[in-house]
Amino acid sequence: MKEEIITSGRLNPLIDPVLNVWHWEIPAYLFLGGLSAGLLFFASLYTIMNKEKEYSTAVKIAPIIAPIAIALGLIALMLDLKHPLYSWQLYTTIRLESPMSWGAWTLMAVMPLSVAWVAIYLDQVFPKVDRRPNIILKVLFMVIRLKDEEDENGINWEYKYKWMRDLKNWIFKNRVTMAWILMPLAIILGVYTGILLSAFNARPLWNTSLLGPLFLVSGISTAAATIMWLTESKEERVLFSRIDLVMIIVELFFIVHLFMGFLASSEVQIEAAGLFLGGHFTAPFWGLVVVMGLIVPGILEALELKGFHVPVAVPAALILIGGAIFRIIMVEAGQITRWLY
């Protein structure tokens, strides 16, 4: 028998009795980052493939979520910082060894690009605005102005200043180039959400290089589910539920590999895997993430593709909820796993 205890009563807040430095903010940040990465990935992919017409939701509509999600993600990250007044220091250096650092820079690069992406399609997605100015419109008036023509659907609008219209046209002309820039950044962002955790050797559950690809695939899957949910075109819905199905299968495959890797590793990782194989997180992980968040929506999507009528919101919502729970569980459980006592 061996018993190791701290007898001097170390009770550092957030550290003892088990590490709990990161709460909901980091999983939220990872989820929103992964979702935006997936949305921007599809938008740029289908622009490069010249499929903007066929898959217009993926290219023009769904990306609207990306800058909003990134902004919310950054807010979550700021809330997590315990010394937030100094957070500008993130942007005074680039430290490639620190995922937190290059991830923050990647977000900084993706954010304006995603705003620009949304801006060049906004007049196509919402060509008319309501006649009566409401709050949203009042805010928008800072950047738009109304054109004269009016019909029962509302009033046409355009960007307020000439340089905005010129910039918009210029970006629109060069959107394929922009897609080529955005796509690798989106992949980096998606991988980053996993690497952020796997860089911590001190937490055995996170310390596996599989987490990068696993989080990337999961992010792409949540994005595909979102597009599938938003689209009104049958063709697009079928494509994205096929993509999502493939992502689900790849994710399940990665999850099996994750545990095989843990069980074949050192004692601390075997213990980490134990949290999911009989331990504290067994039921939430296998029940909520794997069955409810992957297998059930996978079956529903397969049935729908076979021609059964399944409301698309159900599998899409399950994928999104499952993806969020997956990140919460990984962050919570990882902090419990440790090397000593």
Add this chain to the structure above:
Amino acid sequence: MRYGMAIDTKKCVGCSDCVVACQLENHVPVGYARDWIVEVTEGIYPNLALEIRSERCNHCDNTPCVRTCPTGASHIIEGGIVKVTHHECIGCGACIQSCPYDARYTHPEGYVDKCTFCDHRIKNGQDPACVSVCPTHCMYFGDLDDPNSEISRLVNTRRTKTLAPEAGTKPQIFYLI
């Protein structure tokens, strides 16, 4: 110059004087600790083995905490001492996550804090507070690069161990066993 510590587990009685000395010397906020005592009991009564260790940041040679810090607030100074610059720290917690020994904590003011090997004392030729108050003299502080220092002699002639060496951090606190 490479500062390190040797701690004799055969002499330590677990009185926690080092913990209190550190809290006083470094104005550690109430309820926090930069060093702590671990007691390890092995065996089945009445055949028991006991080991008592005073633990703190290991001022590792391969520092994951410095590597993962996004701002460079966590850094290494002369002699291999790992320190945090308070006004550069954003409190992201990355370094806390990356320390296998949980040696760091967030100060109530927001920045991350930890053992400094009392660098303000060793500058003046004094020992760290914990070492200087230990009533059993179980702790030795000094230059591991100097083969004639007391700590080098002890580390080279006694059987030693470090904590969780398999985590790859190359700790520079040696426990004499």
